[in-house]
Amino acid sequence: MTTSAKPHAIEVNNLVVSNGDVTAVRGVSFTIPQGGRMGLVGESGSGKSMTALALMGLLPMGWNTHGNILHDGVDLVTQSDKALSSRRGRTLSMVFQDPLSSLNPVRRVGDQISSVIRRHTGADRKVAEAQTIELIKQMNLPRPEQLVRAYPHEISGGQRQRIMIAMALACYPQLIIADEPTTALDVTVQKQVLRLLNGAVRDRGSALLMITHDLPIIAAMCDTVAVMYAGRIVEIGPVQEVFRNPRHHYTRGLLDSQPTMDNIALDGSSRLVSIPGMVPPLHSLPTGCAFNPRCPAATDKCRETMPELGSNGVSAACWHPIQTAGEVAAQ
Amino acid sequence: MSAVTPFPADARPLLEVRQLSQVYNLNRQKLFAPRPKLKVLDSIDFSVRPGEAVGLVGESGSGKTTLTRMLTGVERPGEGQVLYDGVDVWTGGEAHEKLFRRSVQVVLQNPRSSLDPRMRVGTSLLEPLRSLRIEGDHAARVLEVLDQVGLDKNALERFPHEFSGGQLQRIAIARALMPGPKVLIADEPVSALDVSIQAQVLNLLKDLVRDLGLSLVFIAHDLSVVAYTTSKVYVMSSGKIVEVGKPLDLFRNPQAEATQALVGAVLSVEAGLAGSALA
Amino acid sequence: MNTTTTAPTVAPRRRRRLELNASLVVGVALTIGFLVIAIVSFFWLPSNPNIPNIKNRMLPPGTVDHWLGTDGLGRDIIAQLMVGARTSILVGAGGATISLILGTIAGLVAAAYGKIADETISRGADIMLSIPGMVTALVLAATMGSGALTTIFALTAFFTPSFTRVIRSAAMSVLQEDFITSAKLYGRGKLFILARHVIPNIAGVMIVQFTLYFAAGILTEAGLSYLGVGVTRPSISWGMMLNEAQQTVGISSPLAMWPGLAIVIVVLGLNLLGDGLRDVLDPKLKRRS
Numbered sequence: 001m002t003t004s005a006k007p008h009a010i011e012v013n014n015l016v017v018s019n020g021d022v023t024a025v026r027g028v029s030f031t032i033p034q035g036g037r038m039g040l041v042g043e044s045g046s047g048k049s050m051t052a053l054a055l056m057g058l059l060p061m062g063w064n065t066h067g068n069i070l071h072d073g074v075d076l077v078t079q080s081d082k083a084l085s086s087r088r089g090r091t092l093s094m095v096f097q098d099p100l101s102s103l104n105p106v107r108r109v110g111d112q113i114s115s116v117i118r119r120h121t122g123a124d125r126k127v128a129e130a131q132t133i134e135l136i137k138q139m140n141l142p143r144p145e146q147l148v149r150a151y152p153h154e155i156s157g158g159q160r161q162r163i164m165i166a167m168a169l170a171c172y173p174q175l176i177i178a179d180e181p182t183t184a185l186d187v188t189v190q191k192q193v194l195r196l197l198n199g200a201v202r203d204r205g206s207a208l209l210m211i212t213h214d215l216p217i218i219a220a221m222c223d224t225v226a227v228m229y230a231g232r233i234v235e236i237g238p239v240q241e242v243f244r245n246p247r248h249h250y251t252r253g254l255l256d257s258q259p260t261m262d263n264i265a266l267d268g269s270s271r272l273v274s275i276p277g278m279v280p281p282l283h284s285l286p287t288g289c290a291f292n293p294r295c296p297a298a299t300d301k302c303r304e305t306m307p308e309l310g311s312n313g314v315s316a317a318c319w320h321p322i323q324t325a326g327e328v329a330a331q
Numbered sequence: 332m333s334a335v336t337p338f339p340a341d342a343r344p345l346l347e348v349r350q351l352s353q354v355y356n357l358n359r360q361k362l363f364a365p366r367p368k369l370k371v372l373d374s375i376d377f378s379v380r381p382g383e384a385v386g387l388v389g390e391s392g393s394g395k396t397t398l399t400r401m402l403t404g405v406e407r408p409g410e411g412q413v414l415y416d417g418v419d420v421w422t423g424g425e426a427h428e429k430l431f432r433r434s435v436q437v438v439l440q441n442p443r444s445s446l447d448p449r450m451r452v453g454t455s456l457l458e459p460l461r462s463l464r465i466e467g468d469h470a471a472r473v474l475e476v477l478d479q480v481g482l483d484k485n486a487l488e489r490f491p492h493e494f495s496g497g498q499l500q501r502i503a504i505a506r507a508l509m510p511g512p513k514v515l516i517a518d519e520p521v522s523a524l525d526v527s528i529q530a531q532v533l534n535l536l537k538d539l540v541r542d543l544g545l546s547l548v549f550i551a552h553d554l555s556v557v558a559y560t561t562s563k564v565y566v567m568s569s570g571k572i573v574e575v576g577k578p579l580d581l582f583r584n585p586q587a588e589a590t591q592a593l594v595g596a597v598l599s600v601e602a603g604l605a606g607s608a609l610a
Numbered sequence: 611m612n613t614t615t616t617a618p619t620v621a622p623r624r625r626r627r628l629e630l631n632a633s634l635v636v637g638v639a640l641t642i643g644f645l646v647i648a649i650v651s652f653f654w655l656p657s658n659p660n661i662p663n664i665k666n667r668m669l670p671p672g673t674v675d676h677w678l679g680t681d682g683l684g685r686d687i688i689a690q691l692m693v694g695a696r697t698s699i700l701v702g703a704g705g706a707t708i709s710l711i712l713g714t715i716a717g718l719v720a721a722a723y724g725k726i727a728d729e730t731i732s733r734g735a736d737i738m739l740s741i742p743g744m745v746t747a748l749v750l751a752a753t754m755g756s757g758a759l760t761t762i763f764a765l766t767a768f769f770t771p772s773f774t775r776v777i778r779s780a781a782m783s784v785l786q787e788d789f790i791t792s793a794k795l796y797g798r799g800k801l802f803i804l805a806r807h808v809i810p811n812i813a814g815v816m817i818v819q820f821t822l823y824f825a826a827g828i829l830t831e832a833g834l835s836y837l838g839v840g841v842t843r844p845s846i847s848w849g850m851m852l853n854e855a856q857q858t859v860g861i862s863s864p865l866a867m868w869p870g871l872a873i874v875i876v877v878l879g880l881n882l883l884g885d886g887l888r889d890v891l892d893p894k895l896k897r898r899s
Contacts, residue, residue, distance in 0.1 A: 043525040043526055043527055044496075044525055186390045186391050186552065187390070187552050187553060187554075187593065187596040187597075188390055188592045188593060188595075188596045190596060190598075191595070191596050191598065191609065194609055195609045198609055213525070213526045214526075214598075215600050216598035216599050216600050216602070216603050216608065217598060217603075218603070219598075219599075219600040219601075219602075219603020219604050219608065220598060220602070220603035220608035220609050221603075221609075239603075239604065240604055243600055243603075243604055244604065250527075253527060254526060254527060255600065256530075257526065257527055257529065257530035258526055258529065258530070259529075259530070259533065259555045259556050259558070259559040260555050260597075260598075260599045260600060261555060261582075261597055261599040261601070261602075264555065264558060264559045270559070271534065271537070272530040272533060272534060272559065273530070274527075274528075274530030274531040274534055275527040275528075275530070275531075276531070278495045278497055278498065278525075278528060279495065279525055279527065279528075294527075403795065404795065405791060405794070405795065429797075432795065432796065432797060437792075437795070439788045439791075441788065444787045444788040444789065445787075445788035445789050445791075445792060446789055447787075447789045447806075447807050447810075447811070448811065449807075449810035449811050449813075450789075450806075450807075450810075455789075458792075458793065458796060458798075459796050462793070462796035462797050462798045462802075463796055463797060506792075
């Protein structure tokens with residue numbers, strides 16, 4: 001892939017994350033253009049969260065990153081901790097799954113937001129506090145003047161997640177990484193928070209990397225999607241294409257196996273097609289394609305050689321990609 | 332396996348609660364102020380008939396957890412009755428309580444927490460039989476149940492940490508099946524599992540209901556998961572049952588505000604691709 | 611049964627690896643060395659560590675037959691250190707064991723037998739912890755006379771309340787797990803639940819705490835004996851050796867150095883062992899990765 005004239009919000013080349021014992025991310029590449037939105041789908045152990053932490057420079061102790069992460073004109077892999085930390089919250093920021101454990105329980109939420117603003121913009125206290133209140137208003141939170149003085153445990157989960165989003169957006173970052181931002185919330189709150197995140201990211205022109213196992217969220221929020229399995233991207237492309245005509249059997253399986261309004265009949269007669277087997281543990285991955293033991297189309301080739309993205313002219317790492325109806329008809 | 336005849340519409344409920352209310356005392360706000368009371372359940376009527384699969388949905392704080400505790404006999408209701416096979420569980424005598432304890436079994440959300448990490452799977456499976464003092468060929472029963480949930484018998488010698496979440500949930504279901512229950516209560520049984528595993532467990536529950544003629548009470552916050560597994564859904568909000576109906580009717584024509592909120596919250600890939608999901 | 615419910619293949623059996631963890635290896639080595647020296651002291655000593663020999667007073671380290679020298683009364687340092695190791699084990703392990711037993715009982719009762727039991731035991735532990743340990747030790751020494759047994763009692767009084775707290779909170783977190791609810795639903799009583807579910811799940815915590823309190827016991831014993839309210843001759847303790855060395859510190863500093871070094875090495879070894887075991891035994895730390 002050639003670097004285009006306009007820099008991307010982030011460009012990841014052959015990212016590998018390992019701790020010497022196991023490799024959680026095994027050569028992942030993708031780009032998100034300025035203002036673009038990518039969804040990263042995967043299950044536990046797929047490496048999606050480790051990818052996010054690697055981008056943020058927040059990997060747990062003992063984990064190393066190889067490859068390039070180009071962002072804002074620098075390679076984040078080679079940056080010092082100090083340089084990374086001055087970027088976090090400024091040019092790239094993250095919204096975590098559990099807002100309660102990612103907010104400081106003994107500081108008022110307003111102080112937590114305004115200290116981010118002061119740190120990165122050098123604004124004085126008054127200005128930062130005014131901006132904080134403005135930000136909280138934008139988050140559709142009630143009574144911002146009182147809310148800034150609340151402690152995290154005094155507000156609801158949905159409100160806390162909005163505060164987290166406010167903090168992440170405070171300095172107009174180029175890229176926001178949201179790691180399962182609504183999993184810990186009630187379903188009825190989920191949609192409001194997503195709607196808010198959607199609007200706020202759009203208003204700021206930030207790019208979004210949405211990490212989730214929930215396909216409908218990606219369909220609603222993103223324009224491209226990358227499906228991860230066992231540390232690799234197995235399918236990547238525009239959401240419309242990937243979800244309407246998945247090429248990889250794993251993507252197809254994910255779409256089929258989550259009960260949603262699309263694939264169940266409401267009279268109880270339907271039956272989900274489940275993916276057999278289980279996600280392989282990182283320390284004993286099968287040879288060849290990691291999905292082969294669970295794949296309906298697996299052949300000896302799949303058991304021997306690992307397919308790459310694009311090996312078959314489709315944007316899926318599969319030796320036997322699913323054909324579209326048009327392709328079947330053409331044959 | 333024999334085809335199970337559909338339950339007659341007028342069949343007597345197997346597990347039922349009548350006019351159930353529960354009030355919790357909260358901590359005092361002031362030293363000498365009376366303790367504030369919170370009505371977590373308010374005159375609940377709920378029943379499940381033999382072979383029927385019913386769902387219970389509601390947001391967190393709606394009271395569904397407390398109702399689940401009542402249905403499983405963990406907590407004694409303040410007001411109202413919990414009936415098994417028409418007899419009050421708490422006042423029906425020891426023999427009936429024992430019958431209730433073996434006939435109503437529960438599968439919980441997090442299988443890592445519901446199995447003792449220091450106990451071999453085989454021992455965990457035998458626990459219900461031993462503690463409920465159920466006679467019979469225990470070894471044969473274990474093998475039968477393992478087969479029903481699709482696990483191999485070499486699982487018996489192992490410890491929970493050797494299994495994936497989906498396998499552990501199968502083991503938890505197997506343990507619930509051991510005493511030969513009539514009612515299975517599943518409390519968010521797939522929300523802690525990987526996406527690709529959820530369908531396996533949901534299908535297993537559906538099969539068990541069909542093949543063993545079990546009654547199922549499926550508690551979840553996700554309306555589509557409940558709609559997939561059950562034929563009748565109770566919607567709870569603020570300690571009350573606000574709506575009961577077939578999943579189809581609830582989705583098409585939700586009446587109560589809480590149902591409308593839950594239906595409105597359901598996201599789908601189709602709506603997302605059409606750009607209308609967050610509208 | 612329908613074929614789409616495919617049975618998952620069982621994961622390849624993973625053995626619990628005792629990962630080579632540096633603090634565990636060093637801790638085990640130091641602790642075993644310490645135990646071996648104490649055991650050998652029962653069968654062989656270079657010379658009698660209690661009989662003064664004026665002729666051999668204050669021999670420097672390196673002297674033939676007295677490789678670490680002798681003290682102000684001509685008694686061999688190595689022999690005294692060896693017998694001192696024995697005392698350290700008796701007092702440290704004795705105090706830690708008794709407090710572990712009492713603390714486990716009290717902690718389990720507090721965790722499982724209701725609010726009144728919990729309040730009584732927890733407040734009792736608070737009160738005991740608020741009494742300075744040295745005061746307890748001095749009172750005990752004054753009433754019972756000093757000696758190894760008194761020191762063990764004093765250690766038990768210091769350690770039991772903290773053990774109780776640790777066991778109580780560990781047991782409470784196990785009691786919140788869903789498998790306890792299941793056991794209750796099946797009609798299991800409290801004793802069964804404590805014995806079969808709770809204790810096996812807090813055994814790791816108990817072992818780790820034991821090694822840490824063993825080390826703390828050795829330190830405390832040395833402190834008490836140094837003050838002269840701990841162990842008395844014919845028993846020998848490293849703390850006592852420090853006390854005696856004080857009288858000759860102007861003449862020979864190594865005299866104070868040897869028991870000091872012994873204490874540092876053994877306490878370090880036990881603490882490393884405890885930390886290493888914690889890493890290996892704690893399933894929560896293991897599951898990450």
